[in-house]
Amino acid sequence: MRFSIYRYDPESGAAPCMRDYELAFEPQGKKVLDALIAIKEQVDESLAFRRSCREGVCGSDGLNINGVNRLACTADLANLKEPIEIRPLPRLAVIRDLIVDMSQFFRHYRAVKPFLVNLDPEPESERLQSPRERAELDGLYECILCGCCTTACPSFWWNPERFLGPTALLQAYRFIADSRDQTTNERLDFLEDPYRLFRCHGIMNCVEVCPKGLNPMAAIGKIKSLLVKRVL
Amino acid sequence: MIAKRTFDAVIIGGGGAGLRAALQMAKADLKVAVLSKVFPTRSHTVSAQGGITAALGNVSEDDWRWHMYDTVKGSDYLGDQDAIEFMCRNAPSAVYELEHMGLPFSRLDNGKIYQRPFGGQSQNFGGEQAVRTCAAADRTGHALLHTLYQRNIAARTQFFEEFFALDLVRDAEGYVLGIVALEIETGLPCLFESRVTLLATGGAGRIFRHSTNAHINSGDGLGMALRAGLPLEDMEFWQFHPTGIPEIGSLITEGVRGEGGYLLNKDGERFMPRYAPKALDLASRDVVSRAIAQEMLAGRGCGPHGDFVYLKIDHIGADKIKTRLPGIRELAMQFAGVDPCVAPIPVTPTAHYMMGGIPTNLHGQVVVPERYGPEEAAPGLYAVGECACVSVHGANRLGGNSLLDLVVFGRAAGNHAIEYLRENPIPRLLPADSADVALSRLARWDRSQGGERVAPLRAEMQRILQAHCGVYRREDLLRTGIEKLGQVEARLTEAAIEDRSRVFNTARLEALELENLLLVAHATLVSALARTESRGAHSREDYPQRDDDRWLRHTLYLREDDQLDYKPVRLKPLTMATLQPKERTY
Ligand SMILES: Cc1cc2nc3c(=O)[nH]c(=O)nc-3n(C[C@H](O)[C@H](O)[C@H](O)COP(=O)(O)OP(=O)(O)OC[C@H]3O[C@@H](n4cnc5c(N)ncnc54)[C@H](O)[C@@H]3O)c2cc1C
C-alpha cells in the first residue's frame, strides 16, 4: 500500500513536507491507525502521532485523511484511495508530524463552563430525571473531544480566537439541555455574542465529519432558537 | 540542574482514580497538580462500557452486604474483607455523588438511575440474580471520566497534560518527596516536589498480545514502584474477559449478557448451563473464560481455527440494542464486521484487568513490609485504581467493581492525604541525587546507537506472556516463559532508538514504557510460577485445586533478586462477620 504522510520536526530546521511510504499490508479489516503503527515499527520510528484506545472512544487520533477529518483508528484502509494522504488536523499549529497544538480548542471548551451547576441542597439519593429528559442529552454527551468538527469549520478557521467552534458549542448545549442544570440564562448570556455563537453560518462541515455521528449544527440551532425565544 | 515545581500534592494519572482523588484535594483548597501522559479524557477509563456497581436497589431489592458477599466470593476469598466492606458500604453514596456531579446515567421510568444485571451478582447471599450495575447506556466510563474532568475544571485543578512521569523521588528514610517527569512536547525533564504523591497510572494489559487495553496501558506506576524498591502484590492474577473481539481485542461488555445475550459454540449449543447451571452466562468472569477455553480445546470453537465462540443478542430486538448497547453495536460493526441486531458477535477470552498492583491499605496509602512489621505505610505515597491492590478484587474482579474502586478509594485517599498534609506541613529536604535514576534512564536511550529496535522486543514479550501465562498455566510453560523473557530483557539493554529529536519523541516514550512493561511481565511470571494452586483467574493445570491451607495469602514480589514474600489475607471485615472460604459454584 502507498501512503503520503505530512512530516515536520521543528528541531531539524527543515520545512514541513509530504513523504511517501510503501508498505506490504493487507488492508482488509485494518484501519489507518494500524498502518501508521506498522510504518512506525517497520519503516520509520520517528513518525509521531497520538493514539490511545484504538477503538474510537478516546479522541486522540483525529487526522485529515484523504482530505477528510476523521479518526485514524476507525478509518477502514480498504475504502481509501491510494496513495492515502495523511495530514494533521487543519489550521492548528503543528507541534511535530501529525501532532497539533490543541490548546486553543480546549480553551474554548473550558470557556463554556462544561459542568453541571445546581445549587439546591444535595438530596440523599439521586436527583430524578425522566427517561424523556435524559434522552435530551443523547447525541450531546457522547462527544470525545477529537476536534474533527471544529477544525473542519470555516468559521473557526477565520476566527479561531473568538468563535467557539462546534465542539464547545455542542457541550454548551449539553448543559443547557440537562434538566438538572439551573444556569440556562447565564449560559445563554455568555453565548449571546456576535462571535462566540453567531459566526456559525450553518455550513454543515461539522455534521459531515463527526466520527460519533453527532450533530453540532443542530445543537447550535437550538441555542439560537432559545435566544430568540428569550427575547420574545 | 533541571526545572523544579512545588505542589502540596502531585497526582500521576488523569483517569477516573486520579481525577476523583484530585477533586477531593482541590476542594480542600490544596495546591494539586495532575500529570497525565495523555489529555485526561483520553485515559483508559473512557473505554469502560457496562457500568459501575452499587446496591441502590432501583430495580431488584438489594443490600450492600449482598454486594459484599458477592465480591468476597468472586475474589475466590483472596480479597481483603475490611476493604471490601468499606467499598460496598460506600458504593451507593459514591454513585449518588457522581449523579450530583452531573454524570448522565440512563434512567428508569420513575426517574431513578438505570441498573442492569452483571455476572456474579446475587440477592440474599447467593440467591437470585441481582440487578446492581448502574449504567450510562454502554458508555459509563466515558460519562464518568468526562464528568470527573469537568468537575476538576470547576475546582480549578492544575493539569499537566502530556507529561510523562519517570520515577519517584524517595529519601533514605523512605519518604516519597515527589517525582521526576518529562514534558513530552519539549522533551525536557522536570522535578515535581510534593509532600504527597499519588499514583493512579492504571493497568498494564499491554504485556499480553491480545488485550482489551489501550496502547497507553504500560504499567508505568508499577515500574516506578519497583525501581523505588517497593513491592507489587498478587501479580499472578490477571483477568481474562470472556468476550473480546478476536485479534483486535476490543471489549464486548458483560452488559450484553446482562441484557439477555448468551454464548454459543460451533454446534449452536448454548454451553454455559453445563459449566454454571445456576448463573449460566452470568457466572463470574474467570468461570466463563475457562468454559470458553474448554469448548475450544474440545474442538467446539467456531471459525476455521476454532478459536472463538459466538455471543448472540439479536433476540432482544433492535430497539433495545440501539438504546441500551449503542456503543457495542458501533464497535461490533466497525471491528468485527457484524451488526449484532441481526447476527452473533465472535468473541474470545482476552486479557483485560490486573487484579494485583501496588499494595495499599483502605486509605490508599502504599503499605510495604519494612522495618517494624508486615504493613507499614510508605510516608507520602498513595496509589489508587487499577495500578493499586487494596485488595478488593482478590483473585478475580467482578464486573462493575473497578469503576467503583476508582471513586471510592479515590475519595478515601484524597481525604487521608488531606490529613497527612495537615500533620506534615513542612517539606523534607530533597536529596541531592533526587533525579539521578530518572535522568540516567533518559541518558541511556539518548546515547543508544545502532542496536535493535524497541517494537519487535515488545511484540516478543507480548507473545511470550500470551503463550506462557494465559487462561491456563503450567510449571514448565511458566519456567520457559521466564527464560525467554530473560532473553528479551537482555536484548533491551542493547536496544537503541534513532529518533534524536527532543520534541514529542514518541519512540523514546515507547522505549521507556517497554522498560515498565517488562518489569510487570517479569513480576507476573515469577509470582504465577510460585503459586502452586488454582484460585480465581490463576488456573494451574498442574495444581487444579484451591489450597487454602497454603495459599490463602497475598503474594508480594520485590525486584531485588526476584524475592517473593507473602502476607495474610485480611479476613476480618470492619463490622461484619468473616465470610469463611467455601467452595465456589455458580
Ligand atoms: C474495555 C474496557 C472496559 C471496561 N469496562 C468496565 C466497566 O464497565 N466497569 C468497570 O467497573 N470497569 C471496567 N473496566 C475496568 C476499568 O475501566 C479500569 O480498570 C479503570 O478505568 C482504570 O482506571 P484508572 O483511573 O486506574 O486508570 P486509567 O483510566 O487507565 O488512567 C491512567 C492514567 O494514568 C496516566 N499515566 C499512566 N502512566 C503515566 C506516566 N508514566 N506519566 C504520566 N501519566 C501516566 C494516563 O495518562 C492516564 O491518565 C473496563 C476496562 C476495559 C479495558
Ligand code: SF4
Ligand atoms: S454548521 Fe456552524 S459550526 Fe458547523 S461547520 Fe458550519 S459554521 Fe461551523
Ligand code: SF4
Ligand atoms: S462533536 Fe464529534 S467531531 Fe466534534 S469533537 Fe465531538 S466527537 Fe469530535
Ligand code: FES
Ligand atoms: S485512538 Fe482513541 S479515538 Fe482513535
